[in-house]
Amino acid sequence: MLGYALKRLGLALLVALAVSAASFVLLRLSGDVALAIAGEGARAEDIDLVRKTYGLDRPLLIQYGDWLFRTLSGDFGQSLYFKTGVTGLIREKIGVTLVLAFASLALALAMAIPLGVLAALFPNTWIDRLSLALAVAGQALPNFFFALVLVMIFSIKLRWLPVSGSDTWAHFVLPTLSLGLYITPPFMRLIRAGMIEVLAADYIRTARAKGLSPRSVVLKHALRNALVPVVALAAVQLGFLLGGSIVIETIFALDGLGYLAYQSITHKDFPVTQAVLLILSVAYVLLTLCADLVNAWIDPRLRVA
Amino acid sequence: MRLVTLATLALAASASFTPVLAQKAQNAVRFGYDQVPENIDPYFNNVRIGVILGQHVWDTLIYRDPNTNEYKGQLAKAWKWVDDKTLEFSLREGVKFHNGEEFDADDVVYTLNFVSKPENKVVTQTNVNWIDTAEKIDKYTVRLKLKRTFPAAIEYLAGPVVIHPNEYYAKVGPAGMNTAAIGSGPYKVVEHVVGKSVRLQRNPDYFRDSPKPQPKLERIEVRFIPDRQTQMAEMLAGGLDFIMNVPPDQADQLKAVPHLAVTSGETMRIVFLNLNTLPDGPAPALRDIRVRQAIQHAIDRPTMVKQLVGEGARVLNVICYPSQFGCSDEKAKTFDYNPARAKQLLAEAGFANGLEMDLYAYRERPQSEAMINYLRAVGIKVNLRFMQYAAMREQVRGNKAAMAHQTWGSFSVNDTSASTPVYFGGGPDDINKDPQVIELLKKGDNSVDPAVRKAAYADALGLIAERAMGVPLYALVTFYVSGKGLDYKTYADEIPRFWEMSWK
Numbered sequence: 001m002l003g004y005a006l007k008r009l010g011l012a013l014l015v016a017l018a019v020s021a022a023s024f025v026l027l028r029l030s031g032d033v034a035l036a037i038a039g040e041g042a043r044a045e046d047i048d049l050v051r052k053t054y055g056l057d058r059p060l061l062i063q064y065g066d067w068l069f070r071t072l073s074g075d076f077g078q079s080l081y082f083k084t085g086v087t088g089l090i091r092e093k094i095g096v097t098l099v100l101a102f103a104s105l106a107l108a109l110a111m112a113i114p115l116g117v118l119a120a121l122f123p124n125t126w127i128d129r130l131s132l133a134l135a136v137a138g139q140a141l142p143n144f145f146f147a148l149v150l151v152m153i154f155s156i157k158l159r160w161l162p163v164s165g166s167d168t169w170a171h172f173v174l175p176t177l178s179l180g181l182y183i184t185p186p187f188m189r190l191i192r193a194g195m196i197e198v199l200a201a202d203y204i205r206t207a208r209a210k211g212l213s214p215r216s217v218v219l220k221h222a223l224r225n226a227l228v229p230v231v232a233l234a235a236v237q238l239g240f241l242l243g244g245s246i247v248i249e250t251i252f253a254l255d256g257l258g259y260l261a262y263q264s265i266t267h268k269d270f271p272v273t274q275a276v277l278l279i280l281s282v283a284y285v286l287l288t289l290c291a292d293l294v295n296a297w298i299d300p301r302l303r304v305a
Numbered sequence: 306m307r308l309v310t311l312a313t314l315a316l317a318a319s320a321s322f323t324p325v326l327a328q329k330a331q332n333a334v335r336f337g338y339d340q341v342p343e344n345i346d347p348y349f350n351n352v353r354i355g356v357i358l359g360q361h362v363w364d365t366l367i368y369r370d371p372n373t374n375e376y377k378g379q380l381a382k383a384w385k386w387v388d389d390k391t392l393e394f395s396l397r398e399g400v401k402f403h404n405g406e407e408f409d410a411d412d413v414v415y416t417l418n419f420v421s422k423p424e425n426k427v428v429t430q431t432n433v434n435w436i437d438t439a440e441k442i443d444k445y446t447v448r449l450k451l452k453r454t455f456p457a458a459i460e461y462l463a464g465p466v467v468i469h470p471n472e473y474y475a476k477v478g479p480a481g482m483n484t485a486a487i488g489s490g491p492y493k494v495v496e497h498v499v500g501k502s503v504r505l506q507r508n509p510d511y512f513r514d515s516p517k518p519q520p521k522l523e524r525i526e527v528r529f530i531p532d533r534q535t536q537m538a539e540m541l542a543g544g545l546d547f548i549m550n551v552p553p554d555q556a557d558q559l560k561a562v563p564h565l566a567v568t569s570g571e572t573m574r575i576v577f578l579n580l581n582t583l584p585d586g587p588a589p590a591l592r593d594i595r596v597r598q599a600i601q602h603a604i605d606r607p608t609m610v611k612q613l614v615g616e617g618a619r620v621l622n623v624i625c626y627p628s629q630f631g632c633s634d635e636k637a638k639t640f641d642y643n644p645a646r647a648k649q650l651l652a653e654a655g656f657a658n659g660l661e662m663d664l665y666a667y668r669e670r671p672q673s674e675a676m677i678n679y680l681r682a683v684g685i686k687v688n689l690r691f692m693q694y695a696a697m698r699e700q701v702r703g704n705k706a707a708m709a710h711q712t713w714g715s716f717s718v719n720d721t722s723a724s725t726p727v728y729f730g731g732g733p734d735d736i737n738k739d740p741q742v743i744e745l746l747k748k749g750d751n752s753v754d755p756a757v758r759k760a761a762y763a764d765a766l767g768l769i770a771e772r773a774m775g776v777p778l779y780a781l782v783t784f785y786v787s788g789k790g791l792d793y794k795t796y797a798d799e800i801p802r803f804w805e806m807s808w809k
Binding site: 159268 | 341343344483500531538693
């Protein structure tokens, strides 16, 4: 198990490194950073000055090496746009993103578990069909479109909820719904499939034969076992939520990490973009790693892979 | 199913958290804007919202009345040219900054000397790089020395060159100004959350003699909302009271909403087509004047104005904004829409079978596409290269662009020296480098005699038109949407003046 864990960890680090290198190169291919910093109407001298000041005249490999070295020693550098420390900016914004990600995950589980269980208990009935329809619709609708529909209904028509901002808990309701409902379907399908399999198992028949109440059979004996793979999926989805909130945060002007990423991309503020991408990719990689390890721990057959 | 009921209850309960709709009672305005200033110190950002905040929180020495374009004294009572390169100001007494610091010559001297030093890295160097030094004569008199003859100095002193309180600025610097801004203007900054919002509060002690009228609105909240759909949704839901730069088609839809009002106004942002005539340019055909004339005749500008630009726009015949000092089309040849003549000119130039070239563009894509269709109709096949502004400028400056669909806002400076010379004065963005035009524009930029300046600019603009060096198109129109009952006027410099707004 230890050897397996170390191998996965090494792989995870390589993935994070590759993501950082790819984003570093892509950011610089997207246009002259010095020109973007100098702004509209800058003269050639200004641009040269900017290029020198920020060390953009050095070879790309050296710039990357320099960045990597400083990052590994815990220094994300200064934001080119906001002129403040990147670490401070990120610390200020990450809270909103974490709240949004965990709330969305909680919502998704709260929706998926009862619906998945019901669909498994009554397969091929209208309940199952309804949950299937919800799953297909949830995955087919892009979340930004769904977000706008929610805004239309709850903010413009009913005026129950604010459209954008992050001041009160009410501001988080629509973004949480948009993100949460988008990741509900995979959980729902997984729970349904797991429950159907578990319900057909011998020990469930035994439990029923013992005369346990159907409620106890379903919730205590079946669901607990069907939930194991869900834990792994939740870790992966959490990583997706952290990264995937860029669009939702921008739409709802939620002052979080995703919005910061959006702003930094539009301003070619590459130290910030780079840092956010690194944090998101490391979070994603680590969560996936956790999922792998949990799976391997549960199912020893995976350790050989 | 119990969960669904819970969710519904939660939604209903949160209704009480929604902000109140009417801001009239509170005498406040919530203003949504898409761009975020990197620093709200006006010298350290280059976005329009920075200019807007600059005019509300700070004052300038001189004030340009946006209705008459007449210059009036603001922090300066009066000013005079001592010689070609020296201005003398007598300053107003009794003005106080928001922190109580008294305004006097020291503030002016410190600010101007600080911002004019390149090592202090003011973002838009053209705003300040004409300043040599400022010196104090006495407590209320300052002399400003210019690096070169620069008549447009007055316009800059009435625009981007705001005055900071010297003691405070020396202590906190630009970074401190960003977190806790102090000016002398009609509004004070009470809170700035970077990347999110700026809250302004009426300055009750704003000096009575200012040419800016005393502010009426109590509070202004500027919220940064990147997504335009979200801004619209906020307007519809009553979460905002004012937005600007609304796309024409969406403005049209919002006109139908009873609680909203839509206004449109021409902006100083001119649009034109740059035609590359440099010797090693990518499209040698453009060096033939007949080809350039053909392009002028091929584009139906009145129809573009009517169908693509929107209400309030007009066709321009020169590449500058009409209200700018020296911008005149009296000597400029005009080209009517005449595709037959365009084809004939192309045939005469030896391109009867057509020709092909690239058009670089970065915004107003439907307008680029319309021009491409007009050009195709006369036999010029155009490939659109649409990209970010910075990338396009790189291509233009690298002499790789045959045609460039340019727009230019002149930083709202109401003087021709801020527009035409950028593209025809021999600088990096000039892809014609016509020596005669460069000479005339220099003369216009550097003389202090208004009559000489006017004549030189008119001649330069006449030559640019005669030689068909670029296609002047129109100025863009911008749409403002506000809550019904907000009384305001729009100006071509796209600066909403909240100090003169009020709720009816």
